Amino acid sequence: METLVKLSFYCFAASSVSLAASAVSYIAFSVGRVRVRQATMATSTGSTVTTSRAEYFPGPAVAGRFGSMLAGFGAFFALLAVLFRGIAAERVPLSNMFEFSLTFTLAISVMYLIFERAYGTRQLGAIVVSIAFLMTVYIWMLPTNLREVDPLIPALQARPIMTAHVSSAIFAYATFAVSFAAGALFLVRKKWNARWLPSLEMLDDIGFRAVTIGFPLLSLVLILGSIWAHDAWGVYWSWDPKETSALFTWLVYAVYLHTRTLRGWRGSRSAWILMFGFAAVLFTYYGNYFFGGLHAYGGVN
């Protein structure tokens, strides 16, 4: 068991290195290249005028492909890390902030790669894979005792409902990270007319599609969470801050889904709501740092 836990940690380390390299490659690819063309023209008076015109190109395609490959490695090693730890602990590794964040790293890189394939666009990676990488940085900074495999406190003892509840949360947050990236690129492309980025329509669609996965998952998180709370504490809903911050996030995305049906709001304003929604996700994720209450376990509070 000791060996497996160690092996899992090495895989996590490999994953975080791959994701770092992948993020750098994606950023190099997405920032694009600018070439300034100078044209010298003779005027009728005999003098010459030099005009310069900036042209924008997509970044080096090699960097993009490299990014994808490395993101694949990152996801693969994260998968191994989760698997080994799962085998060692004999449960899905979701019980403390270390395990939760490790599985989140896996979810976010897998979710990103799915969107990359579906849309055939790599620029989102600059943001999503960077988030995955920052997640690994956070994991490195967690207290090292969380790296050990501990028995669970009774209220958390592995139950299918709890596993489903937490995994839904992880995948919901991962898809919201994708929609955040789409919203951010939308705003960048719009503001600076960054023509080498995917079209506004496509970015808007990616943001929306990601929410159409994340929103039902978040609904499931709330439902499964309340079933689990009922089994553990005897109440479905106790207005605990961790519950209500998830509810808040859910409502923000409900606002987003409605604004998209309003003509004037589709576009930048909806993209801003995606930014805000992801801030709410982070707030819910790291809520343990601010909240007391029933959910204050998992190694950090």
Added chain:
Amino acid sequence: MTNATAQLSPSRSPMEMAIDRVWRYFCSVRAAIAEIAFLALLVLIGTLRGSSVPESLANGVPFLRPLVDRWYAWDVFRSPVFAAVLALLAIAIAVCTVNRVPGIWQTINHPRIRTSHGYLNGADTSATFNTNSTTDELAGSYEATLREKRFRVLTERIGTDTHVYADKNRYARMGTFPFHLALILLLVGGIVGAQYGFREREFILPVGDTRAVGHGTDLSIELVRFQDSYTPLGTAEEFESEIIIYDGGEQVRRETISPNDPVSYRTATVYQTSLGHGSNMRVTDDTGVELYNGTVDVGLFNFAGNPDSPAGYVEIPAAGVTMTVVAPDIEPFNAPELDTLQLKNGQMYVMLQPLAGSDAGPQEFVIDQGQSIPAGGLTVSFDREVQWSLLQVAYNPGIPIFAIASFLLIGGLAVTFYFPLRRIRAVIAPGPQGATLTAVPLAKRDWSGKREFFQTVAALESGLGVTPRVKKPAGSEDWEHVPATPSAPSSTG
């Protein structure tokens, strides 16, 4: 949202106009957004109240202190404002649903098939095939392609033109109704649960005893067996109770429960929360008439004279006394110097205090198991020690409503999101060499819808062997590098 009701006629009374206004307010998505956003704001305020955020705010900006104090004092989730916003949303959803269902039902079942040429020419996305086949042949191929892509196809001939309307996943349009109604049901479930449900926090059950749950239910619970194990320090480590639930006297469940592993019967759930001990005590008078025979639960109270010992008491009006029973202090880590009673295992300390109105003093004695001790005209017997279980019973008739709402919510969302409505309008008309087909997707600002449209166009292209003339909105170059499109139609304008 289109509004089906707003046909203002000048002859309307002010009352009608007002109702119309309110109705239209509730139908408006704009108002719904404002309401949801306001609800979100309240939830955020309530959430932060449970955190240290306001506190650090007040520490940073002292003049915010009074505001922050009020913030902590305000129980948002139980406030009338919160309830009002929920009610407003529920009404809006109901009104909005009633308003929209007929129109959507109409477009599902009787869509307009005819498309004007102006509409076709004005669309920002379209594909035009110039073929040398007849209009009938072209209509046939087009229809076959659409059906292969699982579209429903409706045609109408007007003069020499054939109008074709095709759609897919039309019934999924209705998915938003169960979803939105589920939101109302969740509120209803919450209200029903709060109104008709209860949560019994302390429900003591000695081994061998049966007690009625009460609260208007016909349920009773019997504790058959209790088992506990202790850590070396003497704190309970694991415990489980085997219980039987009776409904109207009939046994309906027999199960072993432990903390975290409750048993449910219908909408009642029984939890094991704690454990304790009790003494079976009997009190008789001089003539041998039994005045009390039952279990005094010890452990819920502490005896003032001996703070660490588990104690309990019972009022016995027939005997005119309150009987307090104190059990030995067996917790090894309690301070021994506080244990003034020094009871041994199997012993109980008993104190009889006259009920109010008598001026007799209390009587105290230590009693062994199986012993009977006369005291002031009464005889107190200590038959045996029993264990009891502290159960909690939650009864929530809102559960079936929640269950239905959850299914509608997730199901409705899945249908709405994963079976999106796709529509294509087309006109087939005689053209320069034969017949011309112009097709337009009804997918304004819908990238995925347009992509699917171009996949259909590509399929038609390979079927007909004709390259279409394609119109795309500006800035949509990325259809080209989408791998899912087999051979993306290129612009040959």
